Amino acid sequence: MKARSIVVYTVLRLLAFLVPFGILMIFPLFREYYWLAAIFAALIGLSLSMLFLRRPLDDVSAGLAARRREEKAAASDEEVEDEAGGR
Template sequence: MKAVPAWLSYSVYRVLLFAVPLAILLALQITWWIAALVAALIGVCLSYLFLRRPRERVALGLYQARHPAQETPHPDAESEDASIDRAAGDALQRERQGE
């Protein structure tokens, strides 16, 4: 059986941390929009306190999706970078000598 994706479990926890306080507040016959605001505040606070690990797993998954692991760099990349740095250093030195 496949493991549940981190984003799915985190989303379910977040919905539950909003829905349970909302249901309790509505059962206490508090006005719906006040109950929704208070439930949202409660949900944010509880998720900040108790969902650190799932939130970090989701963030890591998003980061890895946006920045896939690069393959080995091109063999000439290091020498090209060194040449560019050397040329920039030479240009800066000539500019300083000209002042």
């Protein structure tokens, strides 16, 4: 798994939240109700990530799946060796 793909996805998700939050905080109503700005920014960020961040999410998911397969294969190899050595 590439650490770069995880970092890219994380930074893009943070930007998808922080940019709308910053824009909403410009308005006087949202300065008073900052929690409302956070909720709207979260909804906007979620929508943006679903629309535009599909590819980075697929890269991260594929890397995690490959890593899990490697760990499972290594664990099964060790079990086979333990059973063969124990007989």
